[in-house]
Amino acid sequence: MRAKHLVSSFLGCVTVALGLFGGLGMPTLVRGQDTGSDLKIVVLEGEDGVNILKKKTAVMPVVEVRDKNNLPVSGATVIFAVPRSGASAVFSNGTRTISMVTDNAGRAAVTSMKPVGTGAFKIDVTASDSSHGTAKTSISQTNVLIAAAAAGAAGAGAAGGASGAAAGIHNGAVVAGVVVAAAVGATSAVLATEGSSNQSCLSGCK
Secondary structure: OHHHHHHHHHHHHHHHHHHHHHHHHOOOOOOOOOOOOOOEEEEEEOOOEEEEOOOOEOOOOEEEEEOOOOOEOOOOEEEEEOOOOOOEEEEOOOOOEEEEEOOOOOEEEOOOEEEEOOEEEEEEEEEEEOOOEEEEEEEEEEEEOOHHHHHHHHHHHHHHHHHHHHOOOOOOOOOHHHHHHHHOOOHHHHHHHHOHHHHOOOOOOO
């Protein structure tokens, strides 16, 4: 009995010691506290944007950086980055990455962006501030070749109704089928659902 008691006491001491060592050397990381970040990024414009290659037009992303109290953070650094290959864009500085500082309203806006390549892509957004830490998010956009494809996509999104919502597709977003149709010269198949007024313009419009 005495031997069992001694073994039990020894094991108890080892357990306590290991607990103390683990507490000192390996602290538990709590999400949101390990980096000290209380920032969040709110996308104001640009989500599900449709950019037209032929016209070199794009939907400019605009974000607002806020702290844990939902107040705007001015002077925060915001970096917008797009893919280096495939469907993407080029910013005003001629590169695929641009950095700026939030204004007094906590906002950062891209003022110039040229689409490159057809298809869907994401704009990665990173916001950082010395007092609040770092936050990240992404903005989804799609590049199409011509304006007609964008219009067809918007119409298809509206006609999709509940089925589109169930599939997680926002109205007005360009679905993959539209992009493929434009790429293989089958835009007329998409526009056929738009009505006779659009059909009469398939071969002669610019």
